[in-house]
Amino acid sequence: MAYIALATGFLLILIGLYGALTHSHILRMIVAFTVANTGVNLVLVGVGYMGGRTAPILDKAVEVSAAAQRIIDPLPQALVLTAIVIGLGVTALMLTYAYRLYVTRGTLDISRYTELKW
């Protein structure tokens, strides 16, 4: 399971990166990065996964005393939440930029924004 999740996650990252680096349309790039971020999140969760265990919530199903044996690692889950939110923030920011770029220059082709160079 974990391997599949990780492999999928890595694959998504690679796909995302490939997309971001080959598409010169800004919106496509943003989408590609979102894909890559999803991959990262998948990897994060995947790393914390342990076969045959349950979610880290203590209730009747999982008593406090047995928790150590029953639950999976809760930390990656906490981390992934943060990662998702941050990814969201960055994506929002990029979208905003895309909008402003379009407003000022009327194009979303990143290869047109090369007045700063060398």
Add this chain to the structure above:
Amino acid sequence: MIKRFLVLLLVLSMGVMFSQLLVGYSPDRQLNATAHYYATQTASETGAANIVSAIIVTYRGLDTLGEVTVLFLAAAIVGMVLSAKQGGQSPTSASEAERQLPPYPPVGELLATGTQLLVPLILMFGAYVIVNGHLTPGGGFQGGAILASGMLLLLLSDPLRTIGHRLISVVESFSGLAFVLLGILGLLLAGGFLDNKILPLGTFGSLFSAGAIPVIYIFIGLKVGAEFSSMLLNLAKTEER
């Protein structure tokens, strides 16, 4: 073509690196020391049933504060960019342009009615998710996002609706401030910054338990909801042009 090939090569090299990670990876059989601590001590230390929530709000509260700040930042910047008092084609003229634009096509009956029906439900569900964050899966972020989805629905049904921007901004700032203050209270009253023991831990598993976690979660939820809403509002405005 060469560029694509190059990129492909690079991505594949990254792939090779990742594959090394993958090969080197072996799932843990046992919880590691940190996780074991959380599994065994969360209940007694924080009183939260949802260990992830405990970690998010308390153990790694500083991360969460940062996370909330990220949202705040994102919202503020989106606002900054889009309100754009700065150079370029000043969107202040957009509001004037807006009047000349043809009105949007009327929203469908289904959407209008659905909105009226669903929004209160959504808001309620959001509130539920927030307050039960320390017990069940969910919490401030999830709840906040649900709250914001209500807002999204409202915007979809009536794109020209103006929702109290000011209110949203006060909510986001206030809840953020409250989060920080709660953290400082932890510093003053309990074991450290963002310690949840400033309030009694209560009965494990009940609604009013886990010290300050639910309180913080409420603020987080409010804040997240407000941030998302503000971002949505700001992005919606771009549509007006």
Add this chain to the structure above:
Amino acid sequence: MVSALSFIALPLGTAFTLGLLPQGMQRVNYLLTLLALALLSLIAASWLLAFAAGEIATQQIFTAGTTPPFSINLQIGMAEAAGLLLLNLTGLLSVIYLRDTLHQQGARAMAVLLIFIMALSGIVLTRDLFNLFVFIELTTIATGGLILLSHDKRALGAGFKYLVATQIISITLLIGTIFLYHDSGTLNIDGMAAGGLITGESLALFLVLIALILELKPFPANGWALDIYESAHPAFSAILSAAAATAALFAVDRLLLVGSNSWLPLATAVGVVSFVGANLLALVQRNDRRILGYSSIAQMGLLLVVVGQRDILGESYLFIAGGILLAHAIAKAGLFWLSGIIVARDLSDWRALQRNPLYIFAFATFIAMLVGLPPFPGFYAKWDLVHLLAAHDRIALLLALLFASLLEALFLFRWFGYVIKGEANPEGIICARNKLGVIAAATVAAWGVAYLWGEMALQGNLLYSIPLLAALAFLLLEWLAVPYKNVLAISVLLGWFVVNYADYNPLQLIFAVIILVGGPLILLSSFYARGRRIGFYPATMLMFAGMAQLIVAKSSFDFFAAWEILTIGSYYLILRGKASEPHAISYIIFSLGGAFLMLTGFALAAAGDLNFLLSNLSEVAPAVAPWVFLLLAIGFMTKTAAIGVHIWLPGAHAEAESDVSPMLSGILLKAGLFGLMVLMLEMGRQSLYGVDLTHVMLWIGALSALLGNLMAAFQEDAKRLLAYSSIAQLGYALFGLALMNHLGWLLALMFVINHFIYKSMLFLSVGGVAKRTGTRLMYRMGGLITLMPLSFIAVLIGIIAVSGVPPLSGFGGRWIFYNAIMTAEYRLPLIIIFLAGPIAFLYLFRLIHTIFLGQLKDEHRQLREAPFWMILPQMIFVACLMVFALVPGLALKRVDHYLLQYFPEGGLSWDGLTITSHFGYWSPISIMVIVGVIFMTLFAWLLFVNRRAQKVKQFNIVFAAERPFRPETTHFAWNFFAPYRKALGFLTEPLVTRFWDAIGEALHSLAELLRRFYNGNGQTYSVHLLAFVVITFLLARGVS
């Protein structure tokens, strides 16, 4: 102590509060922001003071009532406190600077700024890896927002490129983080380091490290960063360069602890590449902010190297890293702030700074700080760094660093040159008072830090040296008129001489007299100047301060510091000349290049001893001794302008002002000779691969003498002629030293004295003539003898002395020379020096002939004698020459005895009127009397038989039965030695110049080529990033 958490809670709280306040209360918002940052700075300062005073130890701050690794913890120590102070102060000053922009942008922008600073503080403080990631992301997003403060529309594109780049970085970072967590079971960085579960091989660790390193914008994966530096608001760039980079450095530093130092080489390698690459590319950059960007990247590279070399730096690590970091941060922030008040973006547009000397002072301070000149922290830091590197045999790294430093100095000083020279655009600068205040604060901070680092330095605080202080004091006296300052300068120099007179040994005394008595003598000529002459006195006094310190330096550090100080002083002096900018830059580059070689030499010699005494040079291990000797000798020879490294001299001396050229030629060049003397006294002969290095020096000295003379003969410019002649004269002195016998040294000292007197005199005379005629080209003068008789006499006496014709003092030099070479065991170079001798006549005759004799030109018919104040010192010099010609023993006797302790053989005997050596004898007074009597007798005879001579005018010459057409066509002066050029002109082919030009050209072309790499496309930049990660990985794997 206020909790360190306030660095996070306070700005965050303020940021949120800003949102609560009703709109339109910009002033309140702004004040709140200011207050918060001020408070934070205060808190940071109080922490720092507490640490500095040793009251508290490094503190851990736990959160959530739990201990790490289960919760996030922060740590504050001395370094962190300093970092925090730096961050928050930079933030505070930038906010003050940004007043108008922030008012315009409103509360949101202020909140973003606050959060940005908060996040940076978080990076510095946190010990949790994931928390670090969060803070980094916060800075990223905040950066994305703050870029928009700029009025530059291009900033938007830059911002997007930046976001794209950070996406890749954060992906790398996150993947690495989670796998690190998986491997170690903790997110606490100290825990990872302590746990020992993470090995150096760890790929996850590599990913995290490389991501953090990428945050430092290493060359060449940094196009996006450059675009931001270029387009963002300068105040933000200041924060980005000074504060953000600092924070990232802290992060890298912390992470390198994990994996037990095994990734240090990676940091070093990336650092070196960045330092060299960025400085190289900066060479061809013309945009001010972009060049600052390059420089920032370079400095980060340097710091990365320091971090990477942590294993050998030991206790000095913080001192070195801190010194470089602070120097970088303050200087870069200051420069970015300065760029904010400059309207246009080309480097030359900074000329607008000329409007106020204080701007220039600030600019000079920042530039000096960046280059690492004394007394700024970078100087101490580089000294220690180089010494430790040398002590651990990391020579290649050391040389790479020094090479890149030289490149850095090149573009910075070139920029400085642009600013000082040329016409300023009065509209070029817009300055609000708040911005000025900020810049002033940075300048004060720069000097404060300089003082602080001096206090901490093992070697003692340079700012306590009285000569340096005296020189700096002249900065405060700039408002005085020239005569007052001149009197003051003269009395300071003489006073210092009188005070220290008793402490000099005879060798030092000779130099001291030249510097501290000869200096004032030349300064007499400065009385002719009018107005305030801003910049002249501090520079002059700086040069003299360096010289005065140099001759009494006991340790290599003192020596080197003095060397650098005199270099800076003389650089400013040279730069003051009319068209001197290119020459000043080549001067400073050669000087610094030489200085770096010296530094390497000292470092090699010291073997880790940071306070190495010069007297220990004699005890250097035999394995390194020849190298030390070689490096130091080359370093000194750049100052004496030995052939090969001489190309800076002619231009520098020629273009300098009339009273500066004599100081440069007469006094400054002696610094190199003094260094060589110290070196050779301490180290004696050294041979490398069987080649006796003193023999090499013999060749160099001889070649300098020959080629210097030859080139002097072919100059059209009078001052250039004298400059080349200086090269030759110093070649003789070098030759004398390299003979390594008693008389050789005496010869060198004789040349030191003689050269000082006659070259100062000649430069003054020629300077006076050039001042009157408005040209330095000799063929445009002519016939001035009747109009400027005193100048003529000075030149006449001067050239007789230079040429070594009896009865003047130059002959003494030749006589000692012959006696000295009698015992030389290596004779081949002598041939060259013999050839050089008569060639001196060529240029000397030409000098006096084409200026004073021949045909007077129309436009010069009404010239007056040179100003009194220029003539006065010349006449004094004439008197000195006469006295020295008659009684050379006055100066040489004591030195002769003094040299006996080093070279017991071959001293002179000074009995009676005759000076006797083992081989010959010489009686200066007799010669003078005999020649005088013969001359006067014949003169009287001629007067008698020729008493009715008719005085005629200049065209009354036999002109093949025609009459002259115009004086210009009758004055044979241009290309005077044309036949000689036909015969031996091939020797003056500017091979050396071409060689250095080719190197410069190659560097520039390379830079021009390499920078095409930054094509401006955000996507390409991402490819670079990715490629950087992959290639670094492959290399790292390949190496390990």
Add this chain to the structure above:
Amino acid sequence: MKPELEKRIVKGPDGFEFEVDPIRDYFCETPPTVMTAAYSAIIEKLFNWARAESIWILGFGTGCGAIEMRPLMTPRFDAYRYGVQWRPTPRQSNLFIISGYLSVKTLKRVIRSYEQMQNPKYVVGLGSCTINGGMYWDSYNTIKRLDDYLPVDLYIAGCMPRPEALLAGIVELKKIIRAGKAEGANIYAEKFEWYKANQKRVIHDWDMPDYNW
């Protein structure tokens, strides 16, 4: 007047403007003075002997007769035997041999060169053209009587005289010199006005100071 001799306004390096008058500023205009023998008679005699034995001829061939001077240096005639030698500069010469017809153009150069010679100096007219114009007596641009323009010590007649005649003339001149009668330079100084007037009468483009030192 040639343009380069006209007065001109010149700007000095300090921006100050002033007038330059080439004739006055570049040339010495003092007229020649009569230089009497300054020593006692015996010394003057000694000098006259030395002058006679050391005749330095200005190497300036003014006309066709110049060709006759060359053989004097050859082994066949070997004028050096008589203490005669040629000097390239008038400053060091004593004897000016006007070798044949003298065009007006050359006269100007001859006057300059003559005036640049030092007192005592001697002029020998070679050939009939210097005596009366010879076959060019009606030429538009040669002078007819050298005597009108320069004080001539000796004429050697012939068209052209052979080198032997020249040698004889030199020997004759030596006699005159030894006798102290070759005072052409002083005569020139005495009758300076007259000579100048004659010279200026034929030389129309007079573009030099009145006396060329």
Add this chain to the structure above:
Amino acid sequence: MQFDWMQIPYSLLTLFIVLNYGMLLNALIAKIAARVGRRHGIPIWQNYADLLKNYGIRSSITHGVMFYLGPVFRLAGGVGLLLFVPTIFGSEMFSNLSFAGDLILALYFVFFGTLGMALGAGESGHPHAAIGVSRGLSQVTTAELPFALAVFAVALQYQTLSVTDIVAAQQGGFLNWTLFTNPFAVAAAMLGFLGSMMRPPFDVVLAPQEIPIGPPTEYHSSYLALMQTNRMIFPIAKIVVYMNLFFGGAASWPVFFIKVFFIYMVSVLVGVVFPRFHVEQSVRWFLVWAVPFGIIAVLMV
């Protein structure tokens, strides 16, 4: 060696002898040169007449102070050079004023007159004078080089810079002369000697028609007389140095006359046979042909 008042009259005597010898020698050499051209040549007393005549010229001009002083420098240089070198070996009195300095003094005092003369010529304002000086200085740079090397070799050989000591070391038969003990040095020196004598092929400096006799082109009357006087003394003074260094010196006046004559004849013989060199040609000539001898001499000692 110390100063003694008696040295003054003896020095003057030396001067007188050398001056007269120079007058006659120069005329003799002119005659020899004339005989080569199958001429009769000047009378032997011609130089006296010329000199006297030039002193007897009544008028003169001056271009300025340096112009005036040039010949004084020139002659002072010649006289000084003569007096700074001992003329007759073993004679206390005819060692003249050599107590003031050694060989090096003589070596450098050569330039005293040259420099002064060049300055005087310069002030005349005549371009030809300047051209002549330019040529002369150019030529002297390499003409002096073999000589300097030879001197150095000789000084090394005898380990002294004192002329008297060098002569002393060559006593005891002509095989002890440097000429035989160090032939390379002498070869170098004698080749350099050709260049310094202002005779063909190295006299383009004075090219009489191209740049009417170069530096002295403006000089006349008593100035010229002074320079002529020097012309009689200076070559001999120089030859005395050569004689002392390479040819065993002279222990008496007759030996002196003979040796000086023969050394002088070296340059005369070369001069009457060869045409002129360009300056750059002579510069190269000295470097290629004379200097190597000097180098060998220096290295072999």
